[in-house]
Amino acid sequence: xxxxxxxxxxxxxxxxxxxxxxxxxxxxxxxxxxxxxxxxxxxxxxxxxxxxxxxxxxxxxxxxxxxxxxxxxxxxxxxxxxxxxxxxxxxxxxxxxxxxxxxxxxxxxxxxxxxxxxxxxxxxxxxxxxxxxxxxxxxxxxxxxxxxxxxxxxxxxxxxxxxxxxxxxxxxxxxxxxxxxxxxxxxxxxxxxxxxxxxxxxxxxxxxxxxxxxxxxxxxxxxxxxxxxxxxxxxxxxxxxxxxxxxxxxxxxxxxxxxxxxxxxxxxxxxxxxxxxxxxxxxxxxxxxxxxxxxxxxxxxxxxxxxxxxxxxxxxxxxxxxxxxxxxxxxxxxxxxxxxxxxxxxxxxxxxxxxxxxxxxxxxxxxxxxxxxxxxxxxxxxxxxxxxxxxxxxxxxxxxxxxxxxxxxxxxxxxxxxxxxxxxxxxxxxxxxxxxxxxxxxxxxxxxxxxxxxxxxxxxxxxxxxxxxxxxx
Ligand code: NAD
Numbered sequence: 001x002x003x004x005x006x007x008x009x010x011x012x013x014x015x016x017x018x019x020x021x022x023x024x025x026x027x028x029x030x031x032x033x034x035x036x037x038x039x040x041x042x043x044x045x046x047x048x049x050x051x052x053x054x055x056x057x058x059x060x061x062x063x064x065x066x067x068x069x070x071x072x073x074x075x076x077x078x079x080x081x082x083x084x085x086x087x088x089x090x091x092x093x094x095x096x097x098x099x100x101x102x103x104x105x106x107x108x109x110x111x112x113x114x115x116x117x118x119x120x121x122x123x124x125x126x127x128x129x130x131x132x133x134x135x136x137x138x139x140x141x142x143x144x145x146x147x148x149x150x151x152x153x154x155x156x157x158x159x160x161x162x163x164x165x166x167x168x169x170x171x172x173x174x175x176x177x178x179x180x181x182x183x184x185x186x187x188x189x190x191x192x193x194x195x196x197x198x199x200x201x202x203x204x205x206x207x208x209x210x211x212x213x214x215x216x217x218x219x220x221x222x223x224x225x226x227x228x229x230x231x232x233x234x235x236x237x238x239x240x241x242x243x244x245x246x247x248x249x250x251x252x253x254x255x256x257x258x259x260x261x262x263x264x265x266x267x268x269x270x271x272x273x274x275x276x277x278x279x280x281x282x283x284x285x286x287x288x289x290x291x292x293x294x295x296x297x298x299x300x301x302x303x304x305x306x307x308x309x310x311x312x313x314x315x316x317x318x319x320x321x322x323x324x325x326x327x328x329x330x331x332x333x334x335x336x337x338x339x340x341x342x343x344x345x346x347x348x349x350x351x352x353x354x355x356x357x358x359x360x361x362x363x364x365x366x367x368x369x370x371x372x373x374x375x376x377x378x379x380x381x382x383x384x385x386x387x388x389x390x391x392x393x394x395x396x397x398x399x400x401x402x403x404x405x406x407x408x409x410x411x412x413x414x415x416x417x418x419x420x421x422x423x424x425x426x427x428x429x430x431x432x433x434x435x436x437x438x439x440x441x442x443x444x445x446x447x448x449x450x451x452x453x454x455x456x457x458x459x460x461x462x463x464x465x466x467x468x469x470x471x472x473x
Contacts, residue, residue: 010312011088013338018095021456024447031464035094038087039063039105044133048126050118059130061109061139061147064090067466070143070369071105072097072180072362074150075157081110085312092333092355093362098459100359100434102366107145109134115152127157131164140165142177142373148365149181151311154235155193158182177372180365189368189378191423192361197239198424199360200307200331202431203352205248207327210439217327217350219304224249227265227303229325231256231295232310233273233283236331236358240307241270250305254298257283258310261298264289300324308335315340323349330354345450353452355459356434363430367423378423383416390414 008016015036022032041062047054060083063071073093086108094106111130115123134140140147140161149158158179163186165178172178176187184190191198207213208223219226228250230237237255244250251267260283262268268289276286284291292298299306299319306325308314312334315323320340328344329352330336336344336351344351371378391414394405405413417425441461442454 007317007337007339009084010334011084014088014091014334016338017452018456021453021460024445024453025457025460027460027464031467034467035460035463038090039066041083041087042137042139043083046129046133048129050122057111057113057126057130059109059111060086061107061134062086062090063105063107063145065094065105067463067470068103068105070146071107072146072365073106073108073148075109075147075153076150077111077113077115077152079112079114081112086110089333094463095355095456095459096359096362098462099356099455100363100430102362104366109147124160127160128164131161135165135168140178142172142174146177146369147179148361155181155183155188159186162186174373177369180368187372189364189371189423190420192364192368193235194239195364195427196236196358196361198243199363199427199431200240200329200357201243202360202428203357203435204305204329206432206435207352218348219326225251226305227251227253228305228307229254229298229301229303230307230309231299231314232332233257237309238274240309240331245270253303254301255283256295256298260284260291260293261295262286262289262291263298305329308332313337317343320344325349330357333358341452351450351452353455355455356438360427360431363427364423367426378419379417383418386416387414
């Protein structure tokens with residue numbers, strides 16, 4: 001990880017950004033304090049016998065807020081995790097849920113582990129043991145605290161967690177809703193794996209629908225042909241790169257990974273790169289782009305859009321002034337430090353902040369949770385009905401006009417929406433509305449200069465309303 005010199009910790013950085021928002025909205029000091037404080041943090045240490053030796057693992061789960069339940073947030077497996085980071089990420093989840101109107105509190109968890117050092121069976125053992133700790137201490141259940149995937153975890157880990165919960169609570173009819181991001185055949189939802197990257201795409205599309213915002217970033221026109229550098233080619237970075245390049249004509253000119261970066265000013269073929277990594281395990285030997293070892297320096301490459309999608313604290317006071325992007329979209333959580341944020345603002349770089357930009361994941365997790373507690377797949381009741389109405393409509397058109405409707409039009413009119421269509425539509429709508437709300441907040445308050453402050457003001461207004469309506473007890 002990049003060393004951060006003389007800068008606040010991640011958690012303090014988030015709080016400083018929140019303080020900036022609280023100052024412009026003149027919020028009551030007590031309410032502000034209640035919103036900012038982290039409700040509970042659990043640290044667990046547990047032994048697991050690995051290769052005939054006992055190893056002790058450390059994990060955390062922080063619940064930042066419980067004004068809405070369950071509290072929601074990912075669990076990461078990383079060799080650098082710590083409590084400060086978990087608390088910062090849990091706080092971000094509170095603001096993120098409020099921004100996209102997901103009725104959940106904020107939470108986050110981490111296990112201090114390098115997953116690459118363990119076999120699949122060992123990881124299953126460790127995950128099940130960690131899950132047991134979280135359940136026993138009241139930090140995992142469908143109604144109070146619901147984890148999801150994050151760095152180093154995915155569908156597999158979520159399936160192990162759900163199964164562990166089921167064995168401990170066989171009488172809980174909603175057991176499958178205790179985690180989200182599960183495999184489809186274990187209660188997952190179509191479109192969850194791609195959701196955060198898809199949400200990043202929808203956020204950028206919405207930004208480009210507002211000509212004034214595009215102009216403020218010293219850009220013009222549509223997304224077509226814009227150059228883009230992406231840091232991190234994991235779940236979020238890969239999907240964002242794929243959708244932006246394949247569907248919006250964005251040119252991905254660099255992909256930065258932990259051990260170096262690939263550069264191709266004509267645009268990197270994302271699927272070709274994905275296949276190469278699957279076959280060869282890394283980016284170094286990919287021949288359709290130029291490989292450079294100092295990947296971190298590539299963050300400074302000139303581009304229209306920079307998407308950090310790897311880790312926190314990647315753009316710091318050390319490199320912020322060298323950044324050559326017009327628009328930065330925070331797909332990762334906390335990739336820009338508080339100090340760097342101020343430097344970039346002075347440079348006129350526009351930042352679409354994490355609490356909004358990467359909210360696609362929690363939005364679709366919310367859809368998955370609803371699907372789980374309602375015990376029915378979206379679209380199951382109405383799909384065929386919609387198809388019948390569509391077929392009837394084409395028949396009426398043909399009768400009224402005396403002309404034959406082509407098979408292509410007939411198909412598009414009569415096709416009923418399946419679950420993936422509905423998830424994408426719900427996510428697109430959520431990302432559009434949230435951006436419009438953030439924009440309106442900024443327009444209505446002359447003291448709000450940047451999108452990040454507008455995001456926090458919008459979120460805090462909603463959270464404080466909920467605190468004041470319910471009362472503090
Ligand atoms: P991931 O583990 O799938 O991918 C992370 C990628 O970053 C990996 O390819 C890894 O090799 C790369 N990486 C690690 N260190 C790096 C470095 N120093 N420089 C460049 N690349 C590096 O994780 P993810 O789920 O894609 O999460 C990425 C970010 O997005 C995190 O900040 C996470 O909190 C955030 N996020 C994820 C989700 C989600 O649904 N997965 C939702 C919201 C936010």
